Amino acid sequence: MTEHRPGPAVPAGGLRERKKQRTRDALLRAALLLFLSQGYDKTTVDEITDVVQVSQRTFFRYFANKEEVAFAVQDLVESHFVAALRARPASEGPLTAMRNAVLVAWDTVDEAISDVVPVDLYMRGYQLIESTPALLAVHLRRSTELEERIARLVADREGLDVDADPRPRVAVAAFSGVMRVTGRLWGQGQDTSVAAIRRMTEAYLDQIGPALAADWR
Amino acid sequence: MTEHRPGPAVPAGGLRERKKQRTRDALLRAALLLFLSQGYDKTTVDEITDVVQVSQRTFFRYFANKEEVAFAVQDLVESHFVAALRARPASEGPLTAMRNAVLVAWDTVDEAISDVVPVDLYMRGYQLIESTPALLAVHLRRSTELEERIARLVADREGLDVDADPRPRVAVAAFSGVMRVTGRLWGQGQDTSVAAIRRMTEAYLDQIGPALAADWR
DNA sequence: AGGCTAGTGACAGCGACTGACACTTCACAA
DNA sequence: TTGTGAAGTGTCAGTCGCTGTCACTAGCCT
Numbered sequence: 369m370t371e372h373r374p375g376p377a378v379p380a381g382g383l384r385e386r387k388k389q390r391t392r393d394a395l396l397r398a399a400l401l402l403f404l405s406q407g408y409d410k411t412t413v414d415e416i417t418d419v420v421q422v423s424q425r426t427f428f429r430y431f432a433n434k435e436e437v438a439f440a441v442q443d444l445v446e447s448h449f450v451a452a453l454r455a456r457p458a459s460e461g462p463l464t465a466m467r468n469a470v471l472v473a474w475d476t477v478d479e480a481i482s483d484v485v486p487v488d489l490y491m492r493g494y495q496l497i498e499s500t501p502a503l504l505a506v507h508l509r510r511s512t513e514l515e516e517r518i519a520r521l522v523a524d525r526e527g528l529d530v531d532a533d534p535r536p537r538v539a540v541a542a543f544s545g546v547m548r549v550t551g552r553l554w555g556q557g558q559d560t561s562v563a564a565i566r567r568m569t570e571a572y573l574d575q576i577g578p579a580l581a582a583d584w585r
Numbered sequence: 586m587t588e589h590r591p592g593p594a595v596p597a598g599g600l601r602e603r604k605k606q607r608t609r610d611a612l613l614r615a616a617l618l619l620f621l622s623q624g625y626d627k628t629t630v631d632e633i634t635d636v637v638q639v640s641q642r643t644f645f646r647y648f649a650n651k652e653e654v655a656f657a658v659q660d661l662v663e664s665h666f667v668a669a670l671r672a673r674p675a676s677e678g679p680l681t682a683m684r685n686a687v688l689v690a691w692d693t694v695d696e697a698i699s700d701v702v703p704v705d706l707y708m709r710g711y712q713l714i715e716s717t718p719a720l721l722a723v724h725l726r727r728s729t730e731l732e733e734r735i736a737r738l739v740a741d742r743e744g745l746d747v748d749a750d751p752r753p754r755v756a757v758a759a760f761s762g763v764m765r766v767t768g769r770l771w772g773q774g775q776d777t778s779v780a781a782i783r784r785m786t787e788a789y790l791d792q793i794g795p796a797l798a799a800d801w802r
Numbered sequence: 803a804g805g806c807t808a809g810t811g812a813c814a815g816c817g818a819c820t821g822a823c824a825c826t827t828c829a830c831a832a
Numbered sequence: 833t834t835g836t837g838a839a840g841t842g843t844c845a846g847t848c849g850c851t852g853t854c855a856c857t858a859g860c861c862t
Binding site: 599600601604630645650651 | 818
């Protein structure tokens, strides 16, 4: 009996590891709640660690900086989108595949993250990012990294070399540009539901063709 | 003789104002040179103010934060592009106008900024931004603000309401997305000349059509 | 049982940034 | 020309994000 199947409700790993996970989760949740209730800038790391009863030094052992904790959930959603894109049939063209992937991703975010945080919390977190200059800046930089990943993925789908053919990067750039506008406008709007952002996404993607036409009249 | 025409080499304003301008310029130049020689992160504000012989407090009276000083020249170039876009004949469609505006802008950056800093310095500054995470993040956020300005400008050209018709923002987003890829790849490349980025700009813009086609084969 | 080491807390220190206040210096009017 | 107000600056003290160091505690493994 040196080994046994993992029980249903018991997280993997020894006591050490489980403790670690608990601290990280606690910090994450505490930070998110504080950010949402009083704003990111007005929340100090000390306040977060006070809630969790942990030294400030420990916070920085789990998160490289104060920003990182705000993007933990974002990471999940991004991976979720990438997975959705990967799942698209090879028969779909690049733009169609990306378009369908986002829409499917929005339709299934709930299941994808609900065991970490409720979707509602994620949505409010996203809005916080969009409305906090420091976070928005980091978000955009992270987005360009995601773009590169996607470009490589698209290139693979089409059997191309990203560095030889500019089309993958150009297509992804144009697509992502539109996604960003959508995110921004959604953040400014009233309806903060997933349905709202899904609707806007679709509407704006539909405008790529018309918007890029030579003449708008 | 309570007033006299401004002499040829004498900047406008009283002594007070001229002094102010000199301090600001000195700080700007000192900062840029330090950033370029030893990197942004490794340069402290104290080092900058030591060169100019000014207290740290004074630095922060001229620049809201350490980042701001790195974008002073960038500001000029952006305005230069906006001006170029404004100068495009109404007969050109949105995309054509933007495309021509960037190209013309690159062809004339030299004249536009040379009395503040040599173009070479600007180019190296741009590369610094692209390669410094903290600066890149801010750059991208600033870019979205510029995008909004451009979208309004484009909407005006076409006699549309930005908030009613999504096409201006979508077109600008797609365009800017491609511009960003260009900037990134240029920054990673070897040739740091204006000619190089102009060439890449043109090449990548040419790919928008093909990249957005349904089928790439 | 006892040594090993991962994880933590306490502390000191750096650098970006801010508020308060006193002081210098220019501007402008009497 | 001089005096007065305000603009611009330096000094100082303090906050906050973040890092290095070191000693200590508690799971782990033999």
